[in-house]
Amino acid sequence: MKDGGLRYPFLDLGKVNERYAAQLKEACARVIDGGRYIGGDEVERFESELAAYCGVRHTVGVSNGLDALRLILRGYIEMGVMSPGDEVIYPANTYIATVLAITHNGLVPVPVEPDRVTMNLDSRLIERSVTSRTKAVVTVHLYGRPCYDAVMRDIAERHGLKVIEDNAQAIGASVDGRVTGSLGDAAAFSFYPTKNLGALGDGGAVTTxxxxxxxxxxALRNYGMTARDMNRYAGFNCRLDTIQTAMLLVKLGRLRxxxxxxxxxxxxxxxxxNDMVTPADASCHGHV
Ligand SMILES: Cc1ncc(COP(=O)(O)O)c(C=O)c1O
Structure with missing residues (x-):
């Protein structure tokens, strides 16, 4: 038995990508032959295709989902929307990346309990955690189930909070005809290989x-650079690799x-x- 005791591997990525293998190999060869390995046409095309898919004005490709969340919060800090020490509400039941993105920016994470049925953040419990230092709510569409409603929107509007979607697990999901990634003020995507849109390595994006x-x-994803040799912010190296972008372009076209x-x-x-082993038997891992 492989895969932590499961009779069949829960997610066999080799098999998943077998279906796209010919296209992936062609795309890979195009990048190798093209000689441009950072940035370039692939990245620009992917950003505009993902923006169109989500119905938003902008997509910025970044290195992974954690960095996408971190850069959104850091971006708001640079814009003066929030400062270190301010509070950010997030669901107590989430993957660790959601919390790390907040603490890495010197912001204070304020957990809110989940709804017992959906296991997602219970929007009716948000308001009691709002203080004068609250600047944002990070909502996580856990296991592909969207977590966004009129109650959340209303609280955010009344208290002037940004709503940031952690859309790492839910690309392709929608609420009332609007896809996740277009619901709040900004959204973070992960293209970790197991995700619905999985790269063959790490990848991520911000939509807004x-x-x-x-x-x-x-700018922040590329050393804070706003023009050649002009570094306006103390930025990072969080770029989305060209070769991974070429893989993502193939798979975005076949996401449905x-x-x-x-x-x-x-x-x-x-x-x-009834025939399956229980999650406890299967020693589940956190990465969905
Ligand atoms: C809910 C959630 N947020 C953030 C992330 C971070 O994504 P990445 O692994 O690409 O950094 C993940 C990925 O596993 C996730 O499931």
Whole structure:
């Protein structure tokens, strides 16, 4: 038995990518032959295709999902929207990256308990945690289930809070016809290989309609550079690799097919639930 005691590997990435292998190899060869390995056409094309997919004005490709979250918060700090010491509400039930993005920026994470049915942040519990130092709510669409509603929007509007979506696990999901990644003020995506849109390595992105945030995040991901030899911010190296972007372009075009296949497989697992080993037996890992 492989994969922590499961009779079948829960997610066989080799098999997942087998379906796209010919296109992935062609795309890889194009990058190798093209000789441009950082930035370039692939990155620009992917950013505009993901922005169009989400129905937002901007996408900024970055190195991974944690960095996407970190750069959104750092961007708001650079813009003067928040300062170290300010509070950010987040769901108590989430992957650790959500919290680290807050603490790495010197912000104070304020956990709010989940709804017992959805296991996502319970928006009815947000307001009691809002103080004069609260500047944002990070909502996490955990396990692909969107977590955004009128209650959350109303609280954010009344208290002047930014709503940041942690969309690492939910690309392709939607609420009332609007896809996740376009619901709040900014969103973070992860293209970790297991995700619905998985690279063949690390990758991430920020989406937003906010022109200023998009340009600050774009600068921050590349050493804070706003023009050649002009470093306006103390930035980072958090760029999205060109070769990974080429992989993502192939898979973005077939995202619906990938999600449909995962749904089919989930339905099979659901129908066989009684025969399956329990998560405790399977020693589950946190990375979804
Ligand atoms: C909810 C959530 N947020 C953030 C991340 C971080 O993404 P990455 O692993 O690309 O840094 C993940 C990834 O596993 C995640 O599941």
């Amino acid at each position: 309609d906010d022109d200023e945030l998009a340009s600050v995040v774009a 097919e990938e999600i449909d296949r995962r749904r089919e497989l989930a339905a099979i697992y659901d129908s066989m639930r």
